[in-house]
């Protein structure tokens with residue numbers, strides 16, 4: 001799709017830049033921006049002024065021109081993803097005693113089902129983190145209030161499930 005777009009731009013004579021190079025050529029954009037301008041390489045801080053290729057001469061890092069935002073806030077997204085990351089790692093470790101129990105069942109073991117439910121929830125929670133990451137751009141397009149409500153709901157569900165599992169373990173003794 002990008003290829004088609006670039007070809008269309010090249011065919012359009014109004015978008016030709018210096019030397020007949022299309023203005024939407026990402027390499028030409030980088031070189032034009034750095035012509036007579038001192039900008040440090042984002043990787044090694046080498047001064048990229050007047051370079052001839054879209055690559056840092058010092059460290060070889062490929063360079064692109066981007067629009068940045070000084071206000072992009074990822075706080076609510078990170079907060080919404082945190083419980084799932086923790087639950088996923090915990091679920092992985094809990095898998096060991098669960099496996100040991102299915103292999104060598106002990107009649108004295110209590111609340112095994114609650115541990116299994118907790119483990120399943122942990123993996124589901126980790127999967128939800130993957131989903132959140134996949135749809136992160138849609139999340140970022142929400143208002144801060146909606147992002148906060150979503151993160152709050154995620155934390156609420158995790159705290160609720162944690163309390164329910166503790167209660168189940170307590171009453172199965």
Ligand SMILES: [Zn+2]
Pocket residue numbers: 041042043044045046056057058059060061
């Ligand atoms: Zn560099």
